[in-house]
Amino acid sequence: MIRPELPLIDPGFGSSVRDPRPGVAGVKPEDLAAWFEERGEPAYRATQVLDACWRGSARSFEDVRTLPGSLRTALAEAFRWTTIESETFVESDGGLTEKALHALSDGSNVESVLMHFPGGPGRRERWTLCISSQAGCAVGCPFCATGELGFGRDLETAEIVDQVRGAAGRLAGRGGGAHLTNIVFMGMGEPLLNLNRVLEAIAALNAPRRFGLAARAITVSTSGVVPGIRRLTDLGPQFTLAISLHAARDALRDVLVPLNRRWPVAEVVAAARDHARATGRRVSYELTMIGGGNDTDADADALAELLRGDLAHVNLIPMNPVAHTPWRASPALVVERFAARVRRAGIPVTIRHNRGVDVGAACGQLAAEHAGQPLAAVVARRRQRLEEASARALRGDRSDEPVPAGVGE
Numbered sequence: 103m104i105r106p107e108l109p110l111i112d113p114g115f116g117s118s119v120r121d122p123r124p125g126v127a128g129v130k131p132e133d134l135a136a137w138f139e140e141r142g143e144p145a146y147r148a149t150q151v152l153d154a155c156w157r158g159s160a161r162s163f164e165d166v167r168t169l170p171g172s173l174r175t176a177l178a179e180a181f182r183w184t185t186i187e188s189e190t191f192v193e194s195d196g197g198l199t200e201k202a203l204h205a206l207s208d209g210s211n212v213e214s215v216l217m218h219f220p221g222g223p224g225r226r227e228r229w230t231l232c233i234s235s236q237a238g239c240a241v242g243c244p245f246c247a248t249g250e251l252g253f254g255r256d257l258e259t260a261e262i263v264d265q266v267r268g269a270a271g272r273l274a275g276r277g278g279g280a281h282l283t284n285i286v287f288m289g290m291g292e293p294l295l296n297l298n299r300v301l302e303a304i305a306a307l308n309a310p311r312r313f314g315l316a317a318r319a320i321t322v323s324t325s326g327v328v329p330g331i332r333r334l335t336d337l338g339p340q341f342t343l344a345i346s347l348h349a350a351r352d353a354l355r356d357v358l359v360p361l362n363r364r365w366p367v368a369e370v371v372a373a374a375r376d377h378a379r380a381t382g383r384r385v386s387y388e389l390t391m392i393g394g395g396n397d398t399d400a401d402a403d404a405l406a407e408l409l410r411g412d413l414a415h416v417n418l419i420p421m422n423p424v425a426h427t428p429w430r431a432s433p434a435l436v437v438e439r440f441a442a443r444v445r446r447a448g449i450p451v452t453i454r455h456n457r458g459v460d461v462g463a464a465c466g467q468l469a470a471e472h473a474g475q476p477l478a479a480v481v482a483r484r485r486q487r488l489e490e491a492s493a494r495a496l497r498g499d500r501s502d503e504p505v506p507a508g509v510g511e
């Protein structure tokens with residue numbers, strides 16, 4: 103048995119004491135109403151707080167002038183107005199992409215990315231926010247900067263939705279009616295390993311009295327946590343499901359998405375297929391394209407076979423070139439050839455472009471840079487290990503490495 107790989111760098115997740123007060127945006131309306139009731143206050147006070155929290159321009163409880171001063175003080179003692187202590191922003195793509203690094207109360211850093219897709223003939227303008235659900239990630243995909251950090255902790259519900267409140271506020275400040283049109287859970291972390299809080303966050307984002315975004319404008323992405331997919335399916339036709347597939351063959355996926363050692367490709371796609379049938383909604387399959395890794399004709403044919411006849415859509419995204427791996431992005435011509443082979447099976451394919459490569463827009467990259475650079479010797483060892491693992495995978499050998507710790511039963 104090979105020993106599990108340690109994180110490349112120590113990100114210092116949770117090195118400070120966490121503020122025990124819950125973030126107000128993560129508190130359920132009924133719990134907030136109960137809090138007021140305990141103080142002999144009418145239930146409409148909860149509505150006033152929620153309106154100020156989700157719709158107004160207030161930056162603290164002190165700004166909520168519809169409340170008496172004593173209540174503002176009591177609220178600030180019981181709850182945090184926002185769970186984000188400070189943040190830094192980096193723009194790229196000529197201002198179309200804005201990446202945010204959010205510092206949380208315990209010193210953890212998580213990221214969100216705001217992407218602008220201008221409208222055009224027959225094309226609606228979109229503002230999409232990609233948000234994080236965990237600090238770090240236990241899955242450990244080797245091409246992903248978050249995977250390099252290891253797992254820190256699950257985010258609280260408020261820590262998830264405060265990324266959205268912040269971006270919505272920044273957009274409102276730009277004027278001109280700019281507003282968030284789509285939210286994707288594709289930032290740091292595996293959302294289905296923090297599913298209860300992700301579901302609470304989605305409820306807040308979807309509720310008309312809170313953020314009020316249509317369910318179909320919310321995408322939940324997973325690397326393949328099968329019980330979580332099945333739980334989403336049981337909830338009904340609500341939001342869009344995306345599967346981070348990256349490879350259709352188990353031996354290769356064992357290396358690229360280590361969670362595959364627990365839930366292999368066939369099980370993941372079977373659960374996604376059931377989800378598509380039950381909801382009538384198309385499932386997106388994402389593949390990060392790695393030159394000479396997962397972009398061969400054999401990989402394209404395996405993918406076509408796997409998804410033939412399914413209600414599915416494939417997105418191909420060139421690998422971000424800066425991860426500490428021996429791999430590079432697939433050349434454009436190779437990606438086009440791969441797409442053509444999959445399309446021949448009747449499966450729609452879109453080739454996407456990486457946003458913000460120049461500012462480290464890959465998931466987790468800013469947080470990784472913030473944590474410091476790994477030692478050259480550690481990077482060299484990791485590269486060698488990955489080269490050996492991918493060579494074994496290309497021969498068709500399944501991995502004998504353990505399922506990553508924290509991935510669940």
Ligand code: SF4
Pocket residue numbers: 239240241242243246247248249250289290291292325346465
């Ligand atoms: S790609 Fe997603 S699931 Fe994989 S390590 Fe990164 S954040 Fe986790």
